[in-house]
Amino acid sequence: MALTRDDVEKVSLLARLQLTDDELNSMTEHLSQIIQYVHQLDEINTDDVAPLAHTLDITNVLADDVVADCLSREAALQNAPQRDEECFRVPAVL
Amino acid sequence: MSSPETQPMGGTPYAVVVGLEVHVQLKTNTKLFCRCPTTFGQPPNTQTCPVCLGLPGSLPVMNRHAFELSMKTALALNCTIPYFTKWDRKNYFYPDLPKGYQTSQFDLPMSEHGHLNIFSENDEFADKQIRILRAHLEEDAGKSMHDEAAGVADSRIDLNRTGTPLLEIVSEPDMRSAAEAKAYLQELRLILLYLGVSDCNMQEGSLRCDANVNLHIDTPAGTIATPIVEIKNMNSFRAVQRGIEFEVGRQYTLWQKDKQVLGDMPKQTRGWDEGAQVTRAQREKEESSDYRYFPCPDLVPVVVTDEEIQAMQQQIGTLPASLRKQLLDDHQLTAHTSAVIVNQGLGFADYFLALATAIDDSRLAGNWMQGEVLRILNEQEQTIQQFKLSAAELGELLKFIQSGDLDNSKAKDVFAVMIESGQSAADVMAELGIEKVDSSQLEELCQRLVDNNPKIVADVQSGNPKAVGALIGQARKENSNVDPGQVRQICLALIEKL
Ligand SMILES: [Zn+2]
Numbered sequence: 001m002a003l004t005r006d007d008v009e010k011v012s013l014l015a016r017l018q019l020t021d022d023e024l025n026s027m028t029e030h031l032s033q034i035i036q037y038v039h040q041l042d043e044i045n046t047d048d049v050a051p052l053a054h055t056l057d058i059t060n061v062l063a064d065d066v067v068a069d070c071l072s073r074e075a076a077l078q079n080a081p082q083r084d085e086e087c088f089r090v091p092a093v094l
Numbered sequence: 095m096s097s098p099e100t101q102p103m104g105g106t107p108y109a110v111v112v113g114l115e116v117h118v119q120l121k122t123n124t125k126l127f128c129r130c131p132t133t134f135g136q137p138p139n140t141q142t143c144p145v146c147l148g149l150p151g152s153l154p155v156m157n158r159h160a161f162e163l164s165m166k167t168a169l170a171l172n173c174t175i176p177y178f179t180k181w182d183r184k185n186y187f188y189p190d191l192p193k194g195y196q197t198s199q200f201d202l203p204m205s206e207h208g209h210l211n212i213f214s215e216n217d218e219f220a221d222k223q224i225r226i227l228r229a230h231l232e233e234d235a236g237k238s239m240h241d242e243a244a245g246v247a248d249s250r251i252d253l254n255r256t257g258t259p260l261l262e263i264v265s266e267p268d269m270r271s272a273a274e275a276k277a278y279l280q281e282l283r284l285i286l287l288y289l290g291v292s293d294c295n296m297q298e299g300s301l302r303c304d305a306n307v308n309l310h311i312d313t314p315a316g317t318i319a320t321p322i323v324e325i326k327n328m329n330s331f332r333a334v335q336r337g338i339e340f341e342v343g344r345q346y347t348l349w350q351k352d353k354q355v356l357g358d359m360p361k362q363t364r365g366w367d368e369g370a371q372v373t374r375a376q377r378e379k380e381e382s383s384d385y386r387y388f389p390c391p392d393l394v395p396v397v398v399t400d401e402e403i404q405a406m407q408q409q410i411g412t413l414p415a416s417l418r419k420q421l422l423d424d425h426q427l428t429a430h431t432s433a434v435i436v437n438q439g440l441g442f443a444d445y446f447l448a449l450a451t452a453i454d455d456s457r458l459a460g461n462w463m464q465g466e467v468l469r470i471l472n473e474q475e476q477t478i479q480q481f482k483l484s485a486a487e488l489g490e491l492l493k494f495i496q497s498g499d500l501d502n503s504k505a506k507d508v509f510a511v512m513i514e515s516g517q518s519a520a521d522v523m524a525e526l527g528i529e530k531v532d533s534s535q536l537e538e539l540c541q542r543l544v545d546n547n548p549k550i551v552a553d554v555q556s557g558n559p560k561a562v563g564a565l566i567g568q569a570r571k572e573n574s575n576v577d578p579g580q581v582r583q584i585c586l587a588l589i590e591k592l
Binding site: 014015016053054055056058059060061062063064065066067068069070071072073076077082084086087088089090091092 | 122123124128129130131137138139140141142143144147155156157158159160161178180185186187189194202238239240241247248249250251252253384386389391393394395396397
């Protein structure tokens with residue numbers, strides 16, 4: 001099951017990535033290689049293996065509902081490409 | 095062939111099919127995966143940390159209390175709690191979602207297969223059970239605000255709300271009208287309030303409702319289903335009802351023109367426009383597979399034991415349906431009075447129960463709760479917890495009605511002073527000089543009035559019983575403690591005997 005150029009185009013749109021034609025071509029090739037690599041797993045018989053939800057064999061990591069310190073607003077906004085006094089600013093979302 | 099479940103109703107050539115997705119913010123101190131506070135209405139971007147900002151290298155840790163509140167709610171909604179549950183990433187791009195995915199639950203939700211019962215207070219529909227498909231625990235997104243100042247078409251992003259715990263409760267498409275959908279939402283809200291798991295404030299967004307609506311239309315060639323539309327932005331119960339009603343009309347008109355059926359187009363999202371009272375098309379909903387769900391590697395699964403489920407079941411307490419039954423069956427209240435009491439919430443209902451026990455008269459207690467007490471609470475914008483009188487103090491007043499020392503209208507006067515001054519009923523009555531008029535005194539007074547007012551008596555005798563009102567007025571002038579009802583009765587009896 002190879003990845004097509006259309007698949008990559010669709011995924012890049014979902015991730016809001018604007019790829020050039022060249023990038024789309026090379027990305028299709030690279031991503032296909034990765035998927036083919038993972039497909040090696042198909043060779044293993046997993047009939048008797050239960051589905052795995054997590055690679056770690058632990059459950060129930062829970063924290064108490066107690067407030068801890070937040071970042072200051074200044075710290076929260078400091079890496080934003082665009083901002084004002086209070087908020088992150090982004091191109092219009094309607 | 096139409097199934098009996100979706101037969102056309104009320105003379106329309108179609109049946110309405112509605113399912114609701116309700117998102118409710120859980121009442122925790124901190125967010126779902128970090129310990130930032132969840133306080134509403136704080137200045138923008140003052141309640142964030144690396145986890146809820148989605149900064150690289152940060153790791154989420156599940157809020158135990160949020161999980162417990164979810165479990166409590168799910169059990170109250172008659173859901174089963176699977177022993178094993180996990181979280182998944184729902185990937186989509188939006189500026190109010192800094193991680194680029196929402197941590198939600200996909201194939202192994204923390205609860206499923208519940209139901210709740212709805213009924214109509216004015217017999218708009220028969221009692222019915224609405225099935226609940228699932229309820230799962232996920233995180234809220236931030237808020238984006240459009241800024242049109244000075245021609246700059248930017249959006250401003252506030253991430254205070256990002257990561258607030260949300261329980262998404264998904265019904266089966268079991269509702270057959272806008273009225274049923276509204277009743278479902280109201281009953282669900284009441285249950286959540288009784289459980290104390292959420293503020294359920296639709297204006298503040300702690301309770302949000304989306305509706306999936308389509309029609310099953312009878313045609314000569316069989317029953318067809320119209321494409322499903324999801325309605326968003328309904329910020330009140332009224333909006334939910336109006337939005338669905340509008341969408342039903344719109345879909346039927348559209349189908350008559352374009353004959354499009356379910357499957358001809360992807361699921362559409364429309365927003366409710368409160369000002370114009372119409373739904374408007376929004377962005378096409380991405381196919382479910384486009385969210386590219388996969389298990390979140392940063393969170394480990396949660397396992398629940400039978401003992402934990404049973405322990406949580408014990409904590410559920412009184413729910414609206416059982417309370418309603420108690421008020422109707424054990425206290426013999428009318429459906430209306432019991433609905434008024436139940437809808438006011440658990441605190442109000444508890445007050446009623448205490449009052450009814452104190453005076454051993456549920457009907458008198460119910461009438462006062464529904465009348466005077468509720469009126470004062472509304473006037474003073476108070477909750478029953480802030481109400482000035484305890485059930486015992488109010489009970490003292492009502493006992494004077496039971497003993498005949500006070501008539502209902504006098505009791506209201508005393509009540510008003512009690513609210514004002516905080517004095518006991520007995521003290522207020524002493525201060526106002528209210529004391530019971532004994533019956534021989536009253537007889538004597540009435541006899542005197544009848545003797546001295548031949549014109550009024552003649553008027554009554556000639557078939558105008560209302561004329562006796564003038565005698566009642568005179569009686570009250572002489573002694574403000576007389577019971578007007580009793581004066582009327584005695585005077586009419588005396589005139590009859592003449
Ligand atoms: Zn945080």
